Amino acid sequence: MDRTVLPVGAPRAERADAVRNRLHLLATAREMLSEQGADRLTMDALAERADLGKGTVFRRFGTRAGIFQALLDHDERAFQEQVLGGLPPLGPGATPLDRLIAYGRARVGFLVGHREIARAALDGSQPVPAGAETPLSQMHIRMLLGQMHLGAADLDMLAVQLTAALDGPLLLYLSAAELTEAATRSEERIAQGWQDLVQRVCRS
Missing domain, CATH: 1.10.10.60 (Homeodomain-like)
Structure with a gap:
């Protein structure tokens, strides 16, 4: 999103x-x-x-979805500023792997906190994720993957798949009840799942 x-x-x-x-x-x-x-x-x-x-x-x-897209975009800018210029490990200054883990954890927190807005921003007339631009998550993940030594891996496709793994569970698979009744527990489980996934995928 x-x-x-x-x-x-x-x-x-x-x-x-x-x-x-x-x-x-x-x-x-x-x-x-x-x-x-x-x-x-x-x-x-x-x-x-x-x-x-x-x-x-x-x-x-x-459209109605455009209202929620505008709300999300407004908050996205503050989140992106932290990613691009904030303190490490989310911002510059940490190792690529640590930054990738921190990015996923921060992104999970952002999406859990914006779950209603993010879901309502999905426009059925557009592809998912809505919009024509390459998602920032995909661009940022691809950049960090390029700074690691991952051999002959297709980094472009790997970035697409990791982006889907990060956004998809929150927007498409977890129910509203799962995210509302135990949001803190769900957030930590998803964040830990992201860390486990990234540590395995990016193992040299």
């Missing part, structure tokens, strides 16, 4: 009124999500709660 890639260079300028509307809509969507849950957050309900025209909401998000 990590479609957003931190931009290189200055981002395209956004009109002041568009910025205000975007921030207002995101804040309103978060309020509704906290109060009512993801199922009650619709395009019409958001427009009414934000006191904006339906056309404004549709132009901003396109």
